[in-house]
Amino acid sequence: MAAERLFGSWRERLWPVFVPVALIVVIVVLASFGSGSLQRTVTDGLIKLVIVVGLSMFIGNSGVVSFGHASFMAIGAYVSAWFTMPAALKRMRLPDLPAFIAQAQVSQLEAAVIAAGVAAAAAALIGVPLFRLAGVSASIGTFAVLAAIIAMIGNWDGLTGGKSSLIGVPVYTNLWIALGVAIAAIVVAHAFQRSRYGLRLQGSREDEVAAKAVGIGIYGLRILAFALSAFFVALAGVLHGHYLGILSADAFFLNITVITLAMLVIGGRNSLAGAVVGVIAVTTVTEVFRRIEAGFTIGDVVVAAPVGLTEVALAIFMLGILIFRPAGIMGGNEFTLPAQLGGKRHDRVVGAQG
Amino acid sequence: MTILLQGVLDAVSIGGLFALMALGIGLIFGIMRLINFAHGELITIGGYAMVVLADAPPLATAILTLLFVILLALVMERLAFRPLRQASLPTLLIASFAVSYLLQNVLLLIFGGNTKGVNFLPSLSQPIEFSGLRITYLQTVIIVVTIVLLVAVTLFLKRTRFGIQMRAAAEDFRMAQLVGIGATAVAVTAFATSGFLASVVSLLYITQIGVILPQTGLQPALFGFVATVLGGLGSLLGAAVGGFVIGCLAVVLQIVLPLELRLFRDAFLFAILFAVLLIRPQGFIVVRWARERV
Numbered sequence: 181m182a183a184e185r186l187f188g189s190w191r192e193r194l195w196p197v198f199v200p201v202a203l204i205v206v207i208v209v210l211a212s213f214g215s216g217s218l219q220r221t222v223t224d225g226l227i228k229l230v231i232v233v234g235l236s237m238f239i240g241n242s243g244v245v246s247f248g249h250a251s252f253m254a255i256g257a258y259v260s261a262w263f264t265m266p267a268a269l270k271r272m273r274l275p276d277l278p279a280f281i282a283q284a285q286v287s288q289l290e291a292a293v294i295a296a297g298v299a300a301a302a303a304a305l306i307g308v309p310l311f312r313l314a315g316v317s318a319s320i321g322t323f324a325v326l327a328a329i330i331a332m333i334g335n336w337d338g339l340t341g342g343k344s345s346l347i348g349v350p351v352y353t354n355l356w357i358a359l360g361v362a363i364a365a366i367v368v369a370h371a372f373q374r375s376r377y378g379l380r381l382q383g384s385r386e387d388e389v390a391a392k393a394v395g396i397g398i399y400g401l402r403i404l405a406f407a408l409s410a411f412f413v414a415l416a417g418v419l420h421g422h423y424l425g426i427l428s429a430d431a432f433f434l435n436i437t438v439i440t441l442a443m444l445v446i447g448g449r450n451s452l453a454g455a456v457v458g459v460i461a462v463t464t465v466t467e468v469f470r471r472i473e474a475g476f477t478i479g480d481v482v483v484a485a486p487v488g489l490t491e492v493a494l495a496i497f498m499l500g501i502l503i504f505r506p507a508g509i510m511g512g513n514e515f516t517l518p519a520q521l522g523g524k525r526h527d528r529v530v531g532a533q534g
Numbered sequence: 535m536t537i538l539l540q541g542v543l544d545a546v547s548i549g550g551l552f553a554l555m556a557l558g559i560g561l562i563f564g565i566m567r568l569i570n571f572a573h574g575e576l577i578t579i580g581g582y583a584m585v586v587l588a589d590a591p592p593l594a595t596a597i598l599t600l601l602f603v604i605l606l607a608l609v610m611e612r613l614a615f616r617p618l619r620q621a622s623l624p625t626l627l628i629a630s631f632a633v634s635y636l637l638q639n640v641l642l643l644i645f646g647g648n649t650k651g652v653n654f655l656p657s658l659s660q661p662i663e664f665s666g667l668r669i670t671y672l673q674t675v676i677i678v679v680t681i682v683l684l685v686a687v688t689l690f691l692k693r694t695r696f697g698i699q700m701r702a703a704a705e706d707f708r709m710a711q712l713v714g715i716g717a718t719a720v721a722v723t724a725f726a727t728s729g730f731l732a733s734v735v736s737l738l739y740i741t742q743i744g745v746i747l748p749q750t751g752l753q754p755a756l757f758g759f760v761a762t763v764l765g766g767l768g769s770l771l772g773a774a775v776g777g778f779v780i781g782c783l784a785v786v787l788q789i790v791l792p793l794e795l796r797l798f799r800d801a802f803l804f805a806i807l808f809a810v811l812l813i814r815p816q817g818f819i820v821v822r823w824a825r826e827r828v
Contacts, residue, residue: 245624245628312815316569317767319569320759331800434638434749438631438632495635502621503614
């Protein structure tokens with residue numbers, strides 16, 4: 181009964197998962213009747229959603245900003261490519277690959293799980309020195325990790341194809357697979373957020389000293405959350421690689437870092453609902469700007485904006501939100517059950533401030 | 535022996551540049567609690583200013599570049615960071631990351647993504663040789679400028695009214711305000727000083743590498759951030775020492791790493807720095823206020 185008092189009825193408890201899932205299912209079903217380009221946009225949006233929900237597992241709960249998660253995306257994408265590409269192609273393009281990977285025969289699903297597992301293990305390992313540092317220092321550390329890993333991927337030709345992209349990655353990602361992974365990410369993120377580990381981390385986010393004083397082991401929890409979020413971000417990398425069929429180190433550097441971070445910040449980084457809303461808002465806005473960049477006609481005049489405008493607009497959007505609504509569109513709140521359906525009004529104290 | 539001395543010379547000049555870089559970053563963090571990711575873009579923009587001013591007399595180019603970068607630092611403070619003065623640390627961090635990305639893409643819009651050559655005072659790159667050692671005029675300039683600026687910044691912070699106010703604000707911002715130090719004045723001074731340091735680094739660093747891209751400032755800035763962490767966040771001396779150590783380490787790795795591993799130099803560098811931070815997570819020098827207070 182204690183849980184009932186804290187979190188309300190089961191309907192109230194499941195609502196924060198139900199609404200985002202229903203929202204993306206509706207979008208995907210609508211898109212499946214739409215044009216090819218709309219389906220591509222939505223698939224791409226779903227992959228980003230997996231990244232952002234993955235990011236929120238760490239950033240949202242711990243309050244520590246990570247600029248390094250794109251490296252886990254890269255690890256996921258490359259490891260899955262190693263296990264799924266045809267053996268002959270691997271011999272030719274990736275001579276440095278260890279024999280057991282070069283000869284591996286695993287299914288695509290197994291490869292995805294291995295890839296995400298490798299990324300999670302890497303994250304846990306990196307977390308050991310990283311989270312000895314205080315919050316801001318750790319954030320800088322994550323950025324250094326990203327720069328180092330991307331430099332390695334970009335230069336280790338025999339493992340990654342190096343500067344020339346790795347081509348011939350089997351393509352299997354589609355709208356429905358992306359939807360499935362996105363739903364799984366949302367469910368796990370919610371479960372983690374409400375678990376004792378998630379709650380303790382949120383405690384440390386709100387007041388580190390107080391959390392320590394009541395005996396919360398912040399160091400271990402941060403490593404745990406970092407590895408868990410790396411697992412899902414890596415899955416997004418797997419989806420990404422098997423969607424495009426081509427991998428290059430640059431795809432996992434600044435642009436993806438900024439756009440996913442912008443999604444999280446714009447939606448509101450302290451709640452799961454914020455992550456979902458942020459992805460939808462930013463995808464819509466950037467799509468509009470991409471169309472403007474591609475050029476459109478007013479009467480007989482063709483208008484085309486210079487390339488780079490989308491990125492500038494995104495950065496300004498992000499700054500505007502940080503200045504005028506630092507807690508994001510959702511303000512740190514989850515979707516709550518409306519009173520008509522039996523929901524209670526209760527004020528949330530935690531996570532209200534930026 | 536000669537190789538060793540040559541290495542020391544190279545290390546000192548690169549280390550000096552990174553020390554100035556880290557000092558500019560550390561100054562802003564010490565006072566504003568802001569890690570300014572856009573510090574790297576100040577360097578880049580200085581480089582582009584040199585491209586635009588390529589035909590002007592060198593002295594005019596240098597002065598105008600200095601002024602433009604300082605102005606830009608002040609604009610940044612006014613538009614992005616002043617409205618965020620009450621914001622939390624993570625919010626500030628993400629905001630400066632956004633500013634950095636914004637500036638990179640504005641540069642991309644204006645100048646395009648192709649490499650541009652910077653040919654500022656080519657005579658500076660002439661090597662001087664004595665007893666088997668090679669040093670360029672530019673390296674000499676870098677070493678001298680670094681020493682002069684480190685002394686000047688120290689004197690500025692210890693002896694002048696603005697410097698003392700800045701140090702007071704770094705120690706306890708609210709207390710400084712209570713005794714009548716204007717928060718805005720302190721912020722403006724800090725950004726102007728940081729912008730000045732960035733512009734000097736820009737002139738020296740971009741002249742040395744000779745080319746410029748919208749992302750050029752990213753790597754030295756990253757070294758600068760790591761340097762401030764290594765030196766102990768909030769300590770100016772620590773930042774300068776941290777920058778110097780990282781610059782020297784980069785040169786040493788460049789010499790000792792076998793050719794095929796040199797491409798991975800940065801990965802080795804960060805791995806070493808992480809190992810150091812594992813042993814001493816608080817950095818070289820711990821300032822009093824950096825410890826958490828209850």
